[in-house]
Amino acid sequence: MNWNFYGPFGLVVVFGFLFIVMYNRLVRLRVRTEDGWSGIDVQLKRRYDLIPNLVETVKGYAKHERETLDAVITARQAGINAKTVPEQAQAENMITGALRQLFALSEAYPDLKASDNFGRLQEELSSTENKIAFSRQHYNDTVSRYNSTLETFPSNFVGGMFGFLVRDFFEMEDATQRETPQVSF
Amino acid sequence: MTASDVTYHDLIAKNRRTSSLLVVGFVVFVAVLLGVMGSALTGGDAWAAAAFGGTAMAIAIVMAFFSYYSGDSMILRMSGAKLIQHGDDPELYNVVEEMAIASAVPLPPVYLIEDTAMNAFATGRDPEHAALAITRGLRETLTRDELQAVIAHEMSHVRHYDIRLAMLLATLVGLVVLVCDSLPRTLRRAGRRSRGRSGGGAILILAIALAIIAPFFAKFIQLAASRQREYMADAGAVELTRNPEAMILALKRLGGDKEVLEVANRATAHMYIVQPIKKWEARAKGMFATHPSIDDRVRRIELLGK
Numbered sequence: 001m002n003w004n005f006y007g008p009f010g011l012v013v014v015f016g017f018l019f020i021v022m023y024n025r026l027v028r029l030r031v032r033t034e035d036g037w038s039g040i041d042v043q044l045k046r047r048y049d050l051i052p053n054l055v056e057t058v059k060g061y062a063k064h065e066r067e068t069l070d071a072v073i074t075a076r077q078a079g080i081n082a083k084t085v086p087e088q089a090q091a092e093n094m095i096t097g098a099l100r101q102l103f104a105l106s107e108a109y110p111d112l113k114a115s116d117n118f119g120r121l122q123e124e125l126s127s128t129e130n131k132i133a134f135s136r137q138h139y140n141d142t143v144s145r146y147n148s149t150l151e152t153f154p155s156n157f158v159g160g161m162f163g164f165l166v167r168d169f170f171e172m173e174d175a176t177q178r179e180t181p182q183v184s185f
Numbered sequence: 186m187t188a189s190d191v192t193y194h195d196l197i198a199k200n201r202r203t204s205s206l207l208v209v210g211f212v213v214f215v216a217v218l219l220g221v222m223g224s225a226l227t228g229g230d231a232w233a234a235a236a237f238g239g240t241a242m243a244i245a246i247v248m249a250f251f252s253y254y255s256g257d258s259m260i261l262r263m264s265g266a267k268l269i270q271h272g273d274d275p276e277l278y279n280v281v282e283e284m285a286i287a288s289a290v291p292l293p294p295v296y297l298i299e300d301t302a303m304n305a306f307a308t309g310r311d312p313e314h315a316a317l318a319i320t321r322g323l324r325e326t327l328t329r330d331e332l333q334a335v336i337a338h339e340m341s342h343v344r345h346y347d348i349r350l351a352m353l354l355a356t357l358v359g360l361v362v363l364v365c366d367s368l369p370r371t372l373r374r375a376g377r378r379s380r381g382r383s384g385g386g387a388i389l390i391l392a393i394a395l396a397i398i399a400p401f402f403a404k405f406i407q408l409a410a411s412r413q414r415e416y417m418a419d420a421g422a423v424e425l426t427r428n429p430e431a432m433i434l435a436l437k438r439l440g441g442d443k444e445v446l447e448v449a450n451r452a453t454a455h456m457y458i459v460q461p462i463k464k465w466e467a468r469a470k471g472m473f474a475t476h477p478s479i480d481d482r483v484r485r486i487e488l489l490g491k
Contacts, residue, residue, distance in 0.1 A: 039286070120275065127279035134287040 022155045026164050029146040033167050036139035037085075040170060043131045044079065044088070047095065050128065051076045054121045058102065061112035068105055072098040085168035092132065093172055099125060136170050143167045200346040204353055211357045215245045252356035257308045257316055260355060260456070264306075266296035266318040273297075277324060280333050281317060284340045287425045293317050293343065297324065302446040303439055306456040307339040307348050315343045320446065326438055330431035334422055338432070338458055341421030347414050351456045415476055416485055423489055433483050440479030 055069055075094035082088040103122060106112050113119075147166050150159045158164075219238040252259065271278040278295060285292040293309070296318035303323035309315030317339050327335060342348055419436075423429045439459045446457070459476060 123276055123279065127276075127283060130279075130283045131286050134283055138286070138289055 018154075019158060022158045023162065026146075026149060026155060026159055026162075029142070029149055030164065030167075032142040033139065033146050036135070036142040037170075039135040040132060040139055043128050043135060044092065047125065047128045047132070048076055048080055050121060050125055051095075051099075054099075054102070054118075054125065057115070057117050057121060058106070058112060061109050061115070061118075062105070065102075065105055068098070068102050072102055074098075085170055089171050096129060096172075099129075133172070136172060140169050143169055197344075197346050200350050204346070204350050207350070207353050207357060211249065212246075216242060219245070249357060253310065253353065256352045256356045257310065257314065260308050260352070261296055261316060261318060264298055264318060265300075266298045269295050269297050274324070276329060277319070277332065280329065280336050281340075284333065284336045284425060287337070288340045288344050288421075290315070290340065290343055295319075297321060300446055303442040303459075304446050305335055305339055305458045307342045308352060308456060309343065309348045310352060311346065311349060312343050315348055317343075322442070323439070326442075327435060328431075330426075330428060331435035331438065333426050334428065334432040334435045335458060337422035337425040338418045340425065341418040342414070344421065345414070345417060347418065348456075355456070415482065419482055419486055420489060423486060429486050429489060433486055436479050436483055436486075 051072060055072060058065070058069060072095070075091060075098045079088065079091035079095055082091045106118065106122075149155050150164055150166060216238070219241045220234065269278065274297070277297075281295050282292055290312040293307070293315040294317075296316060298304075298318055298320040300320045301322040302320055303326060305317070305319040305323055307315060307317050317336065319335070323335065324332070342351075419432060423432050426432070436459075442459075457476075459479070
């Protein structure tokens with residue numbers, strides 16, 4: 001066999017194959033981060049839809065709480081206008097904080113607390129908040145897998161060549177986030 | 186990768202393995218059974234026996250497939266469970282949605298069982314074809330956090346493929362029991378007809394075969410009901426909710442309930458979150474219990490993360 005001919009040819013084939021494998025892996029991981037993001041996005045939209053209802057309901061019982069209501073509306077608008085993931089995260093933290101304040105204030109209005117509509121909205125909003133937190137974990141896992149692949153040798157070459165970009169984590173300052181317990185037997 | 190990942194993957198692999206073994210065991214068992222039955226009925230004519238055995242085997246396989254694919258709806262119907270939507274009980278539905286997101290499985294349909302006893306179960310053949318059911322008694326007793334813990338426990342059964350094994354057990358073992366129940370009558374009739382020929386011998390062989398295989402199946406029931414699956418589902422629930430206190434409170438409430446769930450029976454008992462047939466618990470602490478004691482489960486949750 002003529003190795004001077006087949007040798008280089010074989011090398012090219014092997015490297016070409018590895019290249020394709022790495023490229024496909026990056027694409028697959030990137031698609032997963034996008035899926036992860038759309039999981040969060042659905043819940044964010046849901047929250048934007050619920051907030052105006054909540055504001056209207058609260059207005060009916062507690063007209064004088066303008067400030068708190070305005071804070072919720074402003075935070076919601078910031079969330080809708082957010083362009084990047086860190087901006088979005090910041091806005092969502094604002095919304096969460098403003099809503100928490102609104103719900104705390106509702107304690108002073110027994111009629112409001114007793115209304116069916118308010119109870120329903122409170123359940124939907126707190127559930128949406130939980131869903132955002134759970135989808136966030138999933139999204140951040142996919143981002144961490146994608147980013148570490150993108151930044152390590154040799155796939156960083158492939159990534160650089162085709163303009164794969166590092167993705168941002170969705171960070172939330174949430175005091176209720178508890179430590180994951182170690183689960184093993 | 187953390188230690189917990191490894192444990193979960195081990196459990197899932199083990200469940201898949203046991204499920205396959207159960208199917209193979211079932212096929213072998215039915216083949217042997219039918220072979221013996223065939224020779225008893227036809228009095229030793231090999232061709233006739235093979236034809237009989239083959240036909241019956243085909244029927245058994247069709248029946249097994251049917252029960253595998255419709256087992257979940259069968260079990261739900263048997264339990265008198267009613268499908269609910271978001272509007273029927275927003276809190277319950279939201280909690281299921283949250284746990285589906287947390288465990289990264291598709292949202293399963295949610296069923297309510299109109300019974301004041303406190304219990305819940307998950308069924309299905311894989312996470313894509315799963316369903317959750319909860320009794321009204323349990324639903325109305327629990328706080329939101331406790332409800333979340335219970336649903337997370339059931340979702341862990343889904344995620345761990347415990348549900349597939351449980352369903353194979355309920356349907357395949359059920360089928361075998363059905364065959365075994367009708368067997369002595371068939372054989373006696375056949376024995377009478379073929380007296381003086383090979384009937385007596387065949388019955389003897391069958392008795393021996395049953396004696397060998399019966400403990401094998403008993404072992405499978407034990408496997409599905411293994412305490413480890415319940416411990417792992419409790420641990421999985423705590424991992425999803427990050428709220429061990431709620432799981433402990435929910436279990437204590439479940440343990441305090443002395444009511445018997447009428448719709449549960451021996452074939453479905455192993456699927457519930459706590460043993461639904463309380464008589465058993467008192468009588469058979471140990472070997473025959475399908476669930477570990479509540480105290481034991483609480484202790485293990487308290488140990489998590491320490």
